Amino acid sequence: MQNHILVTGGAGFIGSNFVQRWIQSATTPVLNLDKLTYAGNLQNLASISNDPRHTFVREDINDAGVVGKLFEQYMPTSVVHFAAESHVDRSIHGPADFVKTNINGTFTLLEEARAYWSSLKADAQQRFRFLHVSTDEVYGSLNAGDPAFTEEHKYCPNSPYSASKAASDHLVRAYHHTYGLPTIITNCSNNYGPYQFPEKLIPLMVLNAMNGKPLPVYGDGKNVRDWLYVEDHCEALMLVLRKGRVGETYNIGGWNERTNLDVVNSVCSILDELRPSGKPHASLVEFVKDRPGHDRRYAIDATKIANELGWKPKETFETGIRKTVEWYLANEKWINGVRTGEYQKWINLQYISK
Numbered sequence: 431m432q433n434h435i436l437v438t439g440g441a442g443f444i445g446s447n448f449v450q451r452w453i454q455s456a457t458t459p460v461l462n463l464d465k466l467t468y469a470g471n472l473q474n475l476a477s478i479s480n481d482p483r484h485t486f487v488r489e490d491i492n493d494a495g496v497v498g499k500l501f502e503q504y505m506p507t508s509v510v511h512f513a514a515e516s517h518v519d520r521s522i523h524g525p526a527d528f529v530k531t532n533i534n535g536t537f538t539l540l541e542e543a544r545a546y547w548s549s550l551k552a553d554a555q556q557r558f559r560f561l562h563v564s565t566d567e568v569y570g571s572l573n574a575g576d577p578a579f580t581e582e583h584k585y586c587p588n589s590p591y592s593a594s595k596a597a598s599d600h601l602v603r604a605y606h607h608t609y610g611l612p613t614i615i616t617n618c619s620n621n622y623g624p625y626q627f628p629e630k631l632i633p634l635m636v637l638n639a640m641n642g643k644p645l646p647v648y649g650d651g652k653n654v655r656d657w658l659y660v661e662d663h664c665e666a667l668m669l670v671l672r673k674g675r676v677g678e679t680y681n682i683g684g685w686n687e688r689t690n691l692d693v694v695n696s697v698c699s700i701l702d703e704l705r706p707s708g709k710p711h712a713s714l715v716e717f718v719k720d721r722p723g724h725d726r727r728y729a730i731d732a733t734k735i736a737n738e739l740g741w742k743p744k745e746t747f748e749t750g751i752r753k754t755v756e757w758y759l760a761n762e763k764w765i766n767g768v769r770t771g772e773y774q775k776w777i778n779l780q781y782i783s784k
């Protein structure tokens with residue numbers, strides 16, 4: 431069972447898009463390690479559930495014994511590390527899981543990867559890659575008019591989520607610098623697209639609007655995010671894995687800055703066209719109490735990955751958001767599957783009990 435790639439968190443939003451894409455386009459089989467927290471969903475992988483090149487194991491990256499055995503058994507040529515707690519609002523309610531998975535879990539994975547990598551022959555060692563998938567939120571918040579984040583921007587994380595991701599980035603960097611582990615870090619902007627859990631802005635707004643429920647916009651709705659269609663992110667990651675320089679960081683972004691209110695209005699006008707309800711969906715917008723410590727603006731300067739690796743996104747925000755709304759409209763079964771007790775518990779905690 432050799433020459434797999436080990437993907438962690440491959441049942442989540444970006445991980446499952448990545449694994450599906452990998453199976454479509456590459457020959458190397460995938461070992462998909464995921465704990466299946468509330469955010470992990472095997473329905474995301476239904477299209478490849480019978481493909482012999484995809485092996486799923488329900489395990490925790492914090493379990494060193496299990497992770498070490500999987501390295502021995504599957505002898506991965508690369509690790510692509512997505513597994514994380516990923517929602518800022520949840521990190522405000524309960525930061526402990528973020529420290530446990532994002533920091534301790536990444537540490538455990540690095541330790542097991544290092545032990546395995548050290549045992550390889552020199553040429554296999556050279557080919558091995560540990561690709562750490564991270565976020566632009568580690569850089570903190572920009573003011574209007576500030577230049578976008580480059581790879582040289584100082585780390586300034588503001589939420590428990592971004593602080594835990596920043597800590598994991600530092601560990602990954604240190605494992606390259608100290609032990610020579612061939613790591614690469616990517617810091618990407620906000621993703622959207624199919625299979626995103628409806629706690630995040632875009633799917634939450636699509637589902638609420640489809641159901642005539644209020645659309646809760648935090649604060650004045652003028653916070654800015656830089657949106658990237660998930661398939662563009664996955665393509666960038668594959669390219670970085672193949673051609674990226676070891677020890678480097680690559681920022682990935684779509685050059686698509688939008689205020690939250692613009693994003694919500696885009697969703698609403700697509701729904702007005704595809705699912706007219708008698709009144710404009712935007713009339714459901716409700717301004718609600720702001721998120722504590724809410725970062726004002728993120729923006730990615732993706733010049734390095736464009737110049738070095740020739741990557742650029744295929745989707746504009748307009749094409750990507752239309753595809754996304756259409757996907758949610760066509761996948762009611764998936765939506766009903768994720769609206770479990772756990773989902774309702776979160777909606778009650780975050781939006782109803784306030």
Ligand code: NAD
Pocket residue numbers: 438439440441442443444445463464465466467468469470471489490491492511512513514515516517531535563564565566595617618619620621622627
């Ligand atoms: P997600 O929350 O949808 O998925 C996370 C996955 O990790 C889930 O399948 C979950 O079951 C799994 N997981 C959690 N804890 C685990 C553990 N201890 N052991 C094994 N598996 C575990 O997240 P996502 O949006 O797909 O993000 C994936 C990665 O990309 C994260 O590292 C995130 O920080 C990063 N990222 C996300 C975005 C974004 O906009 N979503 C942007 C940039 C970077």
Ligand code: TYD
Pocket residue numbers: 517518519620629630631632634646647648649653654655690721
């Ligand atoms: P989110 O999807 O949680 O991503 P992140 O916080 O990682 O950028 O939120 C995106 C933006 O949308 C962020 O500025 C917070 C805002 N937001 C709302 O206004 N209302 C909501 O219900 C949610 C979930 C987010």
